[in-house]
Amino acid sequence: MRRARGALVGLAVACTACSSTVTGEASPVGAPLALDTTIDVSVPDDDFTPPSEVLVRSDGSLLLPQVGDSTYLTVVDPQDGTVATRTLEDVERPLAVADHGDRLRVLALQTDPDDASTGLVLLDVDPSSGRTGGEQDVDSDDRLDRGTTLAVPTGDGADFVVLAGTFGDAPHLLLVDAGTGKVTREHEIDLDPGAGNEVDPAGLAVGPEGSVAAVLTVEDDQGRRTVLLRLDAGFAPDGDPVDLAPDAAYAASGDAASPRDLVVAADGTAVVALSLRPSEQSDTGSARVVAVDPAGRVRTIFSQDAETVHDLALAAGGGQVLIGRQPDGEDATMAAVAVVGLASGRTLTDLALCDVGYPQAPTWDDVRGVGYVVGSCDDDGESLWVLR
Numbered sequence: 001m002r003r004a005r006g007a008l009v010g011l012a013v014a015c016t017a018c019s020s021t022v023t024g025e026a027s028p029v030g031a032p033l034a035l036d037t038t039i040d041v042s043v044p045d046d047d048f049t050p051p052s053e054v055l056v057r058s059d060g061s062l063l064l065p066q067v068g069d070s071t072y073l074t075v076v077d078p079q080d081g082t083v084a085t086r087t088l089e090d091v092e093r094p095l096a097v098a099d100h101g102d103r104l105r106v107l108a109l110q111t112d113p114d115d116a117s118t119g120l121v122l123l124d125v126d127p128s129s130g131r132t133g134g135e136q137d138v139d140s141d142d143r144l145d146r147g148t149t150l151a152v153p154t155g156d157g158a159d160f161v162v163l164a165g166t167f168g169d170a171p172h173l174l175l176v177d178a179g180t181g182k183v184t185r186e187h188e189i190d191l192d193p194g195a196g197n198e199v200d201p202a203g204l205a206v207g208p209e210g211s212v213a214a215v216l217t218v219e220d221d222q223g224r225r226t227v228l229l230r231l232d233a234g235f236a237p238d239g240d241p242v243d244l245a246p247d248a249a250y251a252a253s254g255d256a257a258s259p260r261d262l263v264v265a266a267d268g269t270a271v272v273a274l275s276l277r278p279s280e281q282s283d284t285g286s287a288r289v290v291a292v293d294p295a296g297r298v299r300t301i302f303s304q305d306a307e308t309v310h311d312l313a314l315a316a317g318g319g320q321v322l323i324g325r326q327p328d329g330e331d332a333t334m335a336a337v338a339v340v341g342l343a344s345g346r347t348l349t350d351l352a353l354c355d356v357g358y359p360q361a362p363t364w365d366d367v368r369g370v371g372y373v374v375g376s377c378d379d380d381g382e383s384l385w386v387l388r
Contacts, residue, residue, distance in 0.1 A: 086130025136181035187235035203262030315364035
C-alpha cells in the first residue's frame with residue numbers, strides 16, 4: 001500500500017484540475033464534472049495506510065477509517081471543511097464498518113498477544129469521541145492466520161459478510177451478526193483447484209437482495225486466473241464461476257494481472273477493475289474495467305494503456321461508474337478520475353486531479369449529487385477531493 005506523510009490541518013487550497021465530457025449522456029451532476037474543493041485529511045502518523053473506503057452518513061458527513069501506528073477515524077463535514085480525527089483505542093485492523101446512527105459497529109482483525117494468532121472481533125464505536133467498547137470475539141477458528149480476509153456490511157448494516165482465504169485450502173464465507181458477533185451462516189467455496197493449489201480472495205461485494213459477489217485469484221493447472229463467483233443470500237452458488245480475462249493479453253499474463261476492486265449494481269451487474277503489468281515490460285501497464293451481467297456475459301467498459309486503475313464506485317443510481325485512474329506520465333503517475341456509463345461503456349467525464357499522485361476510494365453521494373476521492377499529490381499529506 002502507498003504511504004503518505006503530513007500533519008493534520010483544516011481546509012486546504014483547491015488545486016487546478018481539468019475535465020472533459022462526452023455529449024449525449026450526462027455525468028452524475030451534468031457536464032463537466034469538476035473539482036470543487038480539496039480538504040486535508042492527513043492523520044498525525046508518519047506511516048499510515050490510506051482509507052480504502054469513504055462512508056457517507058445520512059447527514060452528509062463522511063467517515064474515513066485509516067490505519068498506521070494507531071487506528072484513526074476521520075470525520076469530515078464537506079460543507080464547511082471541518083475535519084476531526086479520533087484515535088480508536090483497541091482497534092488493530094478494521095475490515096468493515098456498519099453505521100448504526102449514533103454508534104458504529106466495527107469488524108476488525110486483532111492479534112492475540114499471547115500466541116500471535118489472528119481473530120475477528122466486533123467493536124462498538126462512538127463516532128463523536130472515538131471511544132470503543134463492547135468487544136465481542138467472533139468464532140472463526142484459526143483460518144484467519146492463513147490467508148487474505150475481506151469483509152463488507154450488508155445493505156441494512158445488520159450483518160457483515162466475511163470472505164476468509166486459507167492458503168492451500170478452500171476459502172470460507174461467513175455471515176456475522178453485527179449486533180451479537182455470532183456467525184449465523186457459513187459456506188466453503190469449492191472451486192476444485194486441486195491439491196496444493198491456491199484460491200485467494202481479491203474482492204467482495206453485497207448485491208441485490210443480499211446476494212454476494214466475490215473475485216478470486218485461482219492457481220491451478222491452467223495457471224493463474226481471476227474469476228468472479230456469485231452466490232445468493234443463502235450462500236448457495238448462483239451460476240458458474242466467470243473467467244474475467246477480458247482479452248488475450250490478460251489471458252496470457254499470469255501473475256501480472258491484478259484485480260483491484262469490485263462493485264455490484266442494483267440490477268446485479270458486477271463491475272471489476274483489473275490492472276495488467278506484463279513482466280517483460282514492467283515499466284508499462286494497462287487498465288481494464290469489465291462489467292459482468294447476471295447471465296455471466298463479460299464486456300469491457302473501460303480500457304487504457306499505460307495506466308493503472310484502482311477503486312470503483314457507482315453513481316446515478318448505479319448507472320454510472322467512477323473509476324480512480326493513475327495514468328503513467330513521463331516521469332511519474334498522475335491522479336485522475338473517470339465517469340463511465342455502465343450500459344454504454346462511454347467515458348462521460350475524465351478529470352485530472354493532480355500531476356503527481358494517486359486516487360483512492362472514490363465515492364458518490366447520490367442524495368446530494370457530490371463525489372469524493374481520497375489521494376495524495378507529491379506526497380504532500382492526504383487529501384479529500386470534492387467533485388461536483
